[in-house]
Amino acid sequence: MQEKYDSKQIEEKWQKIWEENKAFKVTEDKVKKKYYVLEMFPYPSGKIHMGHVRNYSIGDVAARFLSMRGYNVLHPMGWDSFGMPAENAAIQHGTHPAKWTYENISYMKKQLKRLGLSYDWEREIATCTPEYYKWNQWLFLKLQEKGLAYRKQSAVNWCPKCLTVLANEQVEGGLCWRCETQVEQKNLEQWFFKITAYAEELLDYCDKLHGWPEKVLIMQRNWIGKSIGAEVDFKIENSNEAIKVFTTRPDTLFGATFISLAPEHPMVEKLIVKSQESEVKSFIERVKKQSRTARTEALLEKEGVFTGSYCINPLTNKRMPIYIANFVLMEYGTGAVMAVPTHDQRDFEFAKKYNLPMIVVIQPPNWGQISNLSPLQEAYVDDGIMVNSGTFNGMNNRDAMEAIVRHLEEKGIGKKTISYKLRDWGISRQRYWGCPIPMIYCDSCGVVPVPYKDLPVVLPEDVKLTGEGASPLAQSEKFIKVKCPKCGKPARREADTMDTFVDSSWYFLRYASPRENNSPFSKEVVKCWMPVDQYIGGVEHAVLHLLYSRFFTKAIRDLGLTDIDEPFTNLLTQGMVCKEIMKCKEHGYLLPEEVRDKKCIKCGKPVEIGPTEKMSKSKKNTIDPDKIIERYGADTTRVFSLFAAPPEKDLDWSDEGVEGAYRFLNRVWRLVAEMQGAGGRGQGSGETKNPELNYEINRAVKKVTDDLKEFHFNTAIAALMEHINFLYKYEDKNSSQYEEAIEILLVLLSPFAPHICEELWHGIGKKDSILKVDWPSYDEAALKKEEALVVVQINGKLRGRISVPVNIQQAEVEKIALSDSKVSEWLAGKSIKKVVYVQNKILNVVVG
């Protein structure tokens, strides 16, 4: 064995051997229990970044650990390879998106292999291949048959930079999730997936996903946004029609004094009275020009205009002026709001501005004190007792809610209703590099699905990408022109492609049988592997990919293709990889090489250092994994990224920390190399075990095992460091027991640093791969000590430590403690009031 640890040589050697031996190939197994470990597959953007390294290191340790514990582990990898960057690269440099994508895949795959990740590469998939996206199209057709994919005209989010429509989930604070451009509204005819059909089930199962972080579930629940209320009809004065309103506060109905409509409400036209016409129309024009973001900005001043029409409050029979208000959204509820200024802050502000009547209908418990405050300073939105509400007076408002709804139902003018914030998922994208939507438009037959036998609808290669105009596919005559499958007359293909989130909504199923070519996946094989036992990825997909995948899983189940309700049993959302930023007042963000002695090398001005932020190219605080692997090796890179912080927390990059991880592996190397150098290893027979070393071996096994089960990688590595520190100091290095301790060290460390452990494993004479070794078990008896260190407290303060035989009676411990000179000093002249003893741990003497 070499004296010096040469990470590069070792890592290349073992990666080659593992590949040749197909060490990570996995097939279905009837005997072993399955375990499916999955990390979110990457978009092939060019190179992997530290976030990937962290994500995949976590997954790899989990996969290797479970595999050594006897599970049959499915651990696949692939590429989310449709998407805009490929198309943008094509526009800028003229490279075809396919070429760009496949080159990136090839480079990134090499990078992943250099990390020594235990993927079964025979299961690799790429969503941009016709073999994959054929099944996207197939699933689309199935959903369309079931009415879960449909086409409609509606206002949609348009990103002017990406030149495409975005789903609601892909707009973050009014900005495009990808490029942070202000999103605009456009009225377009688009394809939608009916995710709202699953709103209730998606919400319901949030309570059953015990293996998910509560944070993610809360975000999903909020996104679905269920609220229970009522729909109420407000009859329009001098008309037979009524305005339907959704309210979560039917208890305040007696206090409703006017109605607010969204500017887009379909009845607006009919309600405008001649005298108000010009004013109303100019208001609507003005509001429609505002972006949706501006309109949903909570700080925006509430504005409106009177239509001139009235409706009638069904309970009070009072006239209610009908207003159009800028803050009412057509997409939510019915696009019409019954305004109760006394018990809703928005209505309150609106009513004050336009001098509209206010009637208090819920009395706060402390009414006596605040009744003097009239006129009201703000709306009272909490619970109380009903007043000014006819026969409902005196009831508590919670009970009144139900009573009033019942009353409305009896009169046939209202009903209990549930409303959701979740909208259907718009999936049409006006871009080239995506999965074509398999639909045909025929002047005679209308919208016609592409027959299953004609799948896949292949992306044409001859499209010129300019970044201008509408869907690039529309420009390809060859693609667009098609015969109608029904009547044979000339027809046009759909020119939009699917949102790439469609591709990633079921890829985890494809891994089970990646080469299946009669269906998206083999039903039987999927049954063996699904659901994913452990899913790992960034929290940024909390309501994007993770919600879409849940929806797809349920829809696929209802197509009869599986019987799985939820795709991911356990979810780990890892934190971001951060590093401090460096900034020069004149030159902005600086790379480390642009800073010398804390000064900018361009202008010599002092550089501001910190705070730490998520690594990003624009902030110039990234670290290239290639460079770290080149210098320290994959094992060090992996160990550092797992040791520096618990997986769900943000990780602060530290060059010194990497050095520390490297030092640790070097210590492991030297320790084993020295054992070899010493030549003699113990005979093993007839030796008596050293109790301290025996304890240490079992302690390490237990600690690392327990920590790995909980994904506490940082403390597991710390335990291994303690183990090696112990072995460095241990004197009898020629015993077979010491050799056992070394073997245990290598086995326990191997999921984290597989290459060095494999090399050393063979170095100490083992013939089989360390991958095949069973995870060690520990001897509970060895962890029982004969003596226990009992801490003696007096009034809760530490006053002494005594060593006692384990499990002796409290009285005995007290006797020993009280005879301890230090303890007795503290007790002199005091009377003992109480003694608390926790076995083998602590003795607390309470004195007066």
Added chain:
RNA sequence: GCCGAAGUGGUGGAAUGGCAGACACGCUAGCUUGAGGUGCUAGUGGGGCGACCCAUGGGGGUUCGAAUCCCCCCUUCGGCACCA
């Protein structure tokens, strides 16, 4: 504004009711080395000569005992934000 998470040495973090600071980084001293680096040994929360005292964002509480549980406040980060 609402919801959530977090706040512990110079730093990353450990301890989820029982010895606060495991492990690592950094720093200090010594040894090794021609030197630098590496490696090894020892030390390292603050205060005090000391016995000891003080310390887990701040304040209160529960408990024999609180970083940990409860209440109030402060700060930071994340998510949602006119959703009727």
